[in-house]
Amino acid sequence: MENTVKNITYDALVIGAGIAGGETALNLANTGYKVLLVDKELSVGGKMIMLSKVFPTLDCAACITTPKVSEISRHPNITIFTGSEVGKIRKLSDNEFVAQVTRQPRYVHVEDCTACQLCEKACPVNVRDQYQFGLIGRKAAFIPFSICSPKAAAIDIENCTLCGACEKACPTNCIDFTMEVETMELHVKTVVIATGFNLFNAEKMPRYGYGVYKNVITAQQMERELAPTRPFNTVLRPSDGKVPDKIAYVLCVGSRDASIGNPVCSQICCMYSIKQAQLLMGTLPMADVTIYYINIRSFGKGFEEFYEQAKGMGVNFVKGKIGRISEKENGNLILRYEDINEGKLQEAEHDMVILSTGVLPNTGIDKFFENQKLQLDPYDFVAQSDMLVSPSKTSIDGVFVAGTATGPMDIPDSILSAGAASSEAISYLIQQS
Amino acid sequence: MEVEKGKTAKYLREKLGGMPEKAKENLKEFNGIKKLMLDALKEEDLTVKQMSEKINMPTDQVMYYLMSLVKYGFVKTGDIDDMDEYYTYKLNK
Numbered sequence: 396m397e398n399t400v401k402n403i404t405y406d407a408l409v410i411g412a413g414i415a416g417g418e419t420a421l422n423l424a425n426t427g428y429k430v431l432l433v434d435k436e437l438s439v440g441g442k443m444i445m446l447s448k449v450f451p452t453l454d455c456a457a458c459i460t461t462p463k464v465s466e467i468s469r470h471p472n473i474t475i476f477t478g479s480e481v482g483k484i485r486k487l488s489d490n491e492f493v494a495q496v497t498r499q500p501r502y503v504h505v506e507d508c509t510a511c512q513l514c515e516k517a518c519p520v521n522v523r524d525q526y527q528f529g530l531i532g533r534k535a536a537f538i539p540f541s542i543c544s545p546k547a548a549a550i551d552i553e554n555c556t557l558c559g560a561c562e563k564a565c566p567t568n569c570i571d572f573t574m575e576v577e578t579m580e581l582h583v584k585t586v587v588i589a590t591g592f593n594l595f596n597a598e599k600m601p602r603y604g605y606g607v608y609k610n611v612i613t614a615q616q617m618e619r620e621l622a623p624t625r626p627f628n629t630v631l632r633p634s635d636g637k638v639p640d641k642i643a644y645v646l647c648v649g650s651r652d653a654s655i656g657n658p659v660c661s662q663i664c665c666m667y668s669i670k671q672a673q674l675l676m677g678t679l680p681m682a683d684v685t686i687y688y689i690n691i692r693s694f695g696k697g698f699e700e701f702y703e704q705a706k707g708m709g710v711n712f713v714k715g716k717i718g719r720i721s722e723k724e725n726g727n728l729i730l731r732y733e734d735i736n737e738g739k740l741q742e743a744e745h746d747m748v749i750l751s752t753g754v755l756p757n758t759g760i761d762k763f764f765e766n767q768k769l770q771l772d773p774y775d776f777v778a779q780s781d782m783l784v785s786p787s788k789t790s791i792d793g794v795f796v797a798g799t800a801t802g803p804m805d806i807p808d809s810i811l812s813a814g815a816a817s818s819e820a821i822s823y824l825i826q827q828s
Numbered sequence: 829m830e831v832e833k834g835k836t837a838k839y840l841r842e843k844l845g846g847m848p849e850k851a852k853e854n855l856k857e858f859n860g861i862k863k864l865m866l867d868a869l870k871e872e873d874l875t876v877k878q879m880s881e882k883i884n885m886p887t888d889q890v891m892y893y894l895m896s897l898v899k900y901g902f903v904k905t906g907d908i909d910d911m912d913e914y915y916t917y918k919l920n921k
């Protein structure tokens with residue numbers, strides 16, 4: 396059974412609570428507008444909150460994100476719906492949209508949960524932890540990750556045995572299996588799309604062996620291995636727990652490649668790979684790290700220096716395109732590649748390979764709108780109708796876009812984009828009133 | 829229907845007609861593997877490879893389950909071998 400609550404009004408609906416959505420919501424809320432921030436995940440913070448460090452400063456990502464997330468969570472003008480998705484949005488008039496939001500049950504009353512983790516301890520279930528990209532398990536009653544917000548448990552109902560151990564252990568009786576899906580119809584005056592991006596699924600390039608060879612992992616998985624809340628005690632091979640000493644990065648996996656339908660550069664892969672290479676050299680000082688690249692695009696402020704710093708630290712850069720990866724019996728990997736500088740085919744052995752996967756659009760955003768057409772660009776990102784003058788304007792008046800929903804960009808650019816989106820949304824709200 | 833606080837799992841279990849089959853199977857498998865691993869570690873500290881040979885399970889699966897047991901506090905990380913390649917794991921007594 397579904398509960399339907401109607402006629403709740405907000406000034407702005409921000410879809411996506413990553414760094415761009417969060418920044419947009421904060422700017423709007425600080426100006427006095429009532430904001431509804433919706434995210435499908437159990438925590439706000441998006442992809443950034445899961446990072447170890449950021450480039451090119453190597454600042455701790457959590458140290459930057461956590462205060463921001465805390466400010467968003469405590470702001471009196473921001474209402475947050477996590478575990479929720481926007482269904483349909485209908486434009487009724489110039490400053491009136493009706494949005495349907497579906498909230499999945501968390502089976503925990505967030506306001507009563509103290510995040511004591513006693514439910515987690517009592518839960519007998521073990522399933523792959525999606526927040527550690529499957530490298531380790533988690534319970535069915537679980538806190539998503541240590542710096543999540545809201546910091547509260549959730550029940551993974553699909554994997555729950557309904558044994559009731561979590562309820563018995565809970566000192567505040569906040570676990571409630573009677574919770575049901577809620578569908579709400581909300582009235583808002585403006586909408587900001589900050590739905591972020593998807594990363595390329597490396598399984599779509601079988602020649603790299605991702606999902607088959609256990610020591611071929613994605614850069615997102617390596618990001619977790621390097622984070623303070625890492626799944627293992629140090630960087631280890633997922634196949635057998637060996638400390639790797641010859642690590643390769645393969646750049647442009649799923650980007651700049653028309654054969655898999657994504658000819659554009661993802662803009663962040665070069666730099667996050669160089670960042671990880673530097674972090675790896677700090678974690679495993681004896682390791683050899685090689686980056687196989689087509690071109691290094693170090694275009695931002697401090698990026699070229701960051702690249703030079705990596706070279707100075709001993710990261711080996713090979714201008715080469717990987718044709719195929721195969722596995723040896725001991726789990727080591729043979730990379731067959733075209734050495735672009737030498738014009739030769741070469742082979743190299745590594746004991747771990749990291750695929751730097753590209754940025755793809757979060758598809759389906761245009762389906763939100765019932766009676767209006769949201770234009771997408773040729774690569775399925777949200778089209779900016781006036782990119783130079785009003786970069787967050789979309790084809791629908793009153794609907795704005797922020798961050799990587801418009802195309803690949805790094806964190807500072809996402810925050811700048813969020814600033815533009817919130818300014819334009821505020822300007823729109825003022826004009827309409 | 830009035831459901832007693834703290835006993836709502838029973839309510840959902842009855843509503844769904846029992847424990848979900850997939851979750852039950854998963855729990856059974858995990859409990860079996862956990863017992864095998866903890867019994868093996870009672871005898872001696874082991875690396876992932878040694879554990880794999882002892883309980884006859886692929887090393888990548890051993891890695892996943894063993895690291896989960898470390899996370900849950902049943903097992904702890906021991907020393908690294910002389911080649912600085914493999915850690916041993918031991919019971920967290």
